[in-house]
Amino acid sequence: MGNKRRLERLQRRLQQIVGHDFVFSCPEDTIPYSFDATYAEGRPEIVVLPGTAAEVAAVLAAAYEEEVPLTPRGAGTGLSGGALAVGGVLLVLTRMHRILELNKQSLYAVVEPGVVTAELQRAAARKRLFYPPDPSSAEVCTIGGNIAENAGGAHGFKYGVTRDYLLGLEFALPSGELITTGGYTVKNVTGYDLSRLLCGSEGTLGVITKAVLRLIPAPEARRTILAVFAAFEAAAEAVSRIIDAGVVPAAFEIMDRAAVRCVERYLRLGLPANTAAFIVAETDGYEDTAARLAREVAALCRKAGAQEVRVAQTSAEAEAFWRARRSVSAALARLKPFKVGEDIAVPLGRMPELVNRLQAIREQENIDMVVFGHAADGNLHPNIIANPRDGEEMKRVRRAMVRIFDAALELGGTLSGEHGIGTLKAPYLHRALSPAAADLMQRIKAVFDPKGLLNPGKIWADRDET
């Protein structure tokens, strides 16, 4: 049977499952679903928006039967191409956006995959609870995508990442079978940990239809600290001093000169123009504890050579510091049409070396690179912008990317800290995984998805021998 007829038949089946209103196939309807937060695109042939777990399962079963590839998608804020369709069906989970339970006595939330991260954070805060994972796109991105990518954010050093707040899952296999795993308790060793196997699997093993997330009591107080440095290395040095002193900030974010300039142009916050690096740190806990931690972080930043250190006096001021940090990525995208956001992580002690190597790469390859990220996680986001019509520049960009990956790996780090491999890093995965480990993972993939139809081309792809 021809591909076209098969797709038409599948479309009719999907319409029967979710209703005509939630199945699209005209270009004007599918084009808006062809992008994520990368420069890449991928047009689905059918977009389907199920409203329940049973509908998700039925959609999967139908696509599997018709042997049509399917890509699951949340809000499309991904930075590695994981939610871009490769033709076939795009299964969008944004209609499933209910917080089903928020249990203060037992410290968990049960949510549908389309719940926006910041909405869960706010719902928790209203009950004096805290959901710490905090990707910069929290106001838009969804929990299902956060779990699929094991999203991190600014609170990783003290509070960990999405994986650390995952208690249980309901997910659908490509065949359409619904699986429940984990539960409602932190301690749970009943069978293999499928929840965490799904976490970070980038939608290649199953489609998350429900999640049980751990919440913790909200800290009583927070302090936000801004520190300005004349040299990026000095800011990296501040991280080492903080670790060495045993001080645990809730966040410790770093931005280089280019990032500061870029945000300043966009937000006009009045930051010093000659800043080479700045740090936005947060401390939390009891009122006294947060204050003492803030004093210690400030003192350690000064010892590391900070020119200026400010502790926010009002919540508006704190918000301004954070807005600067959160706006980098968006501000950057305005400068040049092509932007690639890397996401390497290295052991904390190797941060100074990483910073030096990034600087060398920037100079030697003569590229437009901005560096910012989660300094206390060893997780930096070197972002490169370029003009895609400038073939020479693009060649240098590609060379720089490979050198950045190699730098991270040579320093004992990883290709991706929190964005995932997706399509963009798939060709480079062989640099980070041994053939034996990759083979084992792909055999696990085949257990979940014997036909290889769930989110194909993500994580696993042909290698780039650059």
Place this chain on the structure above:
Amino acid sequence: MGNKRRLERLQRRLQQIVGHDFVFSCPEDTIPYSFDATYAEGRPEIVVLPGTAAEVAAVLAAAYEEEVPLTPRGAGTGLSGGALAVGGVLLVLTRMHRILELNKQSLYAVVEPGVVTAELQRAAARKRLFYPPDPSSAEVCTIGGNIAENAGGAHGFKYGVTRDYLLGLEFALPSGELITTGGYTVKNVTGYDLSRLLCGSEGTLGVITKAVLRLIPAPEARRTILAVFAAFEAAAEAVSRIIDAGVVPAAFEIMDRAAVRCVERYLRLGLPANTAAFIVAETDGYEDTAARLAREVAALCRKAGAQEVRVAQTSAEAEAFWRARRSVSAALARLKPFKVGEDIAVPLGRMPELVNRLQAIREQENIDMVVFGHAADGNLHPNIIANPRDGEEMKRVRRAMVRIFDAALELGGTLSGEHGIGTLKAPYLHRALSPAAADLMQRIKAVFDPKGLLNPGKIWADRDET
């Protein structure tokens, strides 16, 4: 070829791999390796103690080729039978007990699987670092076993369990291939999370040969609080009040009347004889923070009806409180020859119901049951002791066990919080896992171990239809 000849040939191969001194097959040598911390036993035909990862891999490959089942084992402190041989080879990892690296700047340790948990804790403490997972057997048990069982302990509520400190692994597949997974950073989404799939897999997927563990800065101060209650329910009520107040103790351990009596007889600590329940709690952080938290925990215990609350004034006093808690299991084993230690966990808010149901089961089945555990994790260890020659009593014990499992599951909890399924709970696993989930897990098992020779009979076994 006969089984006996096959074993002899394998034994010669193993002698070539690890040397004659580290392969045993005489009963006087294998009997000491036939027990763990349960009432069960399992005699291996060959005991082998490799000294390196390469030797582990070669031992596995040889056993796999000869199609002889193999069980990996650390210190044998397991409470679910996971490290008991079912004939075949017992691979003991205690010779691999080196801490290979303890990196303060990057906050991780690299260890061999045979490192004793408390030794890692002490090595970390010497550098003002903290490795929080803390099973009661920490002075004896080993990291490899902790990872295989996803061990927890007293610090779960604030600090999580072994899984939360696992950054990377090297492990050997049954075929003898060495796999490296994860790395040295908290943020790492490069490929599927095999580290956490291995964690809690009870030695059924691979044999851990090296682990990278996350360390955190050690808290500046600790406080230990003892609270004595006239009713167990009141002690459970204290947990609810603490959660409700948003207070986060580092530990909050509970023991019932029987546990208190039993320890008292054994340790003679001078605890009030009419105690129905007592709590050992710990707070930590900065000096001020630990003290404020201790005051709050004490006040909340009093509000919940504590008769007496003491904050330890010296480290010797704190140690005495903890010794009482840690000695329960050993003290119990002296009373009757048969002891089974359960390990259920329920959502925190369901603790009062669980406590009531356990009390009803104890009375209705007329069994000798002691309850203690990690109250702030919803993780209780109902321990039943009995005389195995009393057939009637043993029948009641078995009935009570099943009722305990059902109570945990009906309250949204789990069969095992931190001890694992092993052999003891394997017949009951079908009560907790759907057939679809169990089938998926077993297909994953088959990817790692196509011949089904690695730690057979553990987790996966025939069901008990009681």
